[in-house]
Amino acid sequence: xxxENYKKVIETINEACRRCGRSPEEVTLIAVTKMAYLEDLKxxxxxxxxxxxxxxxxxxxxxxxxxxRARWHFIGHLQTNKVKDVLPIYRSIQTLDxxxxxxxxxxxxxxxxxxxxxxxxxxxxxxxxxxGLAPEDLPGFLKEISYFDRIKVRGLMTIAPxxxxxxxxxxxxxxxxxxxxxxxxxxxxxxxxxxxxxxxYGVAIEEGATLVRxxxxxxxxxxx
Numbered sequence: 305x306x307x308e309n310y311k312k313v314i315e316t317i318n319e320a321c322r323r324c325g326r327s328p329e330e331v332t333l334i335a336v337t338k339m340a341y342l343e344d345l346k347x348x349x350x351x352x353x354x355x356x357x358x359x360x361x362x363x364x365x366x367x368x369x370x371x372x373r374a375r376w377h378f379i380g381h382l383q384t385n386k387v388k389d390v391l392p393i394y395r396s397i398q399t400l401d402x403x404x405x406x407x408x409x410x411x412x413x414x415x416x417x418x419x420x421x422x423x424x425x426x427x428x429x430x431x432x433x434x435x436g437l438a439p440e441d442l443p444g445f446l447k448e449i450s451y452f453d454r455i456k457v458r459g460l461m462t463i464a465p466x467x468x469x470x471x472x473x474x475x476x477x478x479x480x481x482x483x484x485x486x487x488x489x490x491x492x493x494x495x496x497x498x499x500x501x502x503x504x505y506g507v508a509i510e511e512g513a514t515l516v517r518x519x520x521x522x523x524x525x526x527x528x
Contacts, residue, residue, distance in 0.1 A: 306344060309522050310351050317516070320509035331509055334377055336501075336519030338363075342370050344523055349374060357398075357517050361386045368393055379461075379498075379517060381435050384408040392416055398423040398461040398498050398515075401436050406449045413454035420454060423461040423498050426483065428476050434463055439483050446487060459496030459514070460484050470504040477504075477511035 313333065321328045334357040335348050345356070349371055356371065358364035359380035368376055375395040382390060382399050387408045390397060400406060400422040413420045424445065427436030437445055442460075449455055460483065464476040477499050488494035498515035500508025505516040 306347050306522065307351065309524070310348070310353070313518055313521050316506050317509060320506040324510040326509070330514060332515050334379070334498075334515055334517045335522055336379065336517050337367050337523075339519050339523040340367070342366065345370050348522065355395075358394075361389055377515075387412045388415075391418070391420055396421040396423065396458065399425045399435065400449075400455075400457075401425040403445075403448060406452055406455060410452040410454050418454070419456050421456050421458050423459050423496060424457060425461045425463075426480060428462045428480050428483070429465045431465060436462065439479070442483060442487055457494065459494045459498065461498035461515075463501075464499065464504065464508075466503060470507045473504045474507050474511060477508050477513065481512040 317331055317333065318328050321331065332355055333353060334355045335353050336357045336359070337345060338359050345367055355375045355377065357377045357379040358367065376393060378390050378394045378397045379399065382397060382405060384404055387405070391409065391412045397420060400409070401424065409420045409422065424442065425436040426439055426442060427434045428439060446457065449457070460480055462476065462480050464473045467473055480499055481497060484494050484497060496514050497512050498517065500513045500516040502518055502521040505513070505518060508516060
């Protein structure tokens with residue numbers, strides 16, 4: 305089942321890239337492991353998936369132990385007291401959204417003698433149930449954390465509202481891309497846009513996503 309799911313996901317990525325004139329190499333698939341069993345992760349790696357995303361610190365330890373050489377991305381809300389556990393083992397943290405977290409990332413990065421690669425989470429929809437900076441707060445936040453020499457901001461991340469019709473999500477993805485473009489001195493300085501999940505990643509790619517976070521489309525066993 306995973307093999308077939310993976311083929312369908314890759315086909316969707318390729319088709320979306322063709323529609324908007326992009327190369328599939330510009331899009332990285334991040335397999336979200338919330339629904340995956342350990343054997344799923346091994347099979348996913350055998351299929352060629354090398355980027356994995358975890359939502360919760362406590363649930364990911366066994367998964368990371370299975371694939372220690374994979375690129376792991378933390379995509380859940382991060383509490384400051386968990387930074388010391390996350391920073392040493394994750395390639396990137398996609399959910400930086402407040403000064404206190406940036407301060408702790410700086411402190412722990414100094415302690416571990418490394419640079420923390422991050423994405424800034426933006427609440428592009430304004431929903432109270434979602435974490436992230438308000439779009440209008442992004443310029444000030446970027447300036448504020450520019451003084452932290454152990455934090456490297458790679459781009460922006462958002463969680464869009466859920467709609468049955470993926471086209472309804474397009475304006476939110478477009479807003480994030482436009483926000484990135486307005487706040488980057490050049491695209492090379494904020495190259496990553498992490499947006500799009502199982503229900504809407506094709507539209508997200510058309511609007512500029514470079515990272516898509518796919519869970520159920522890969523690991524769902526509903527038809528097995």
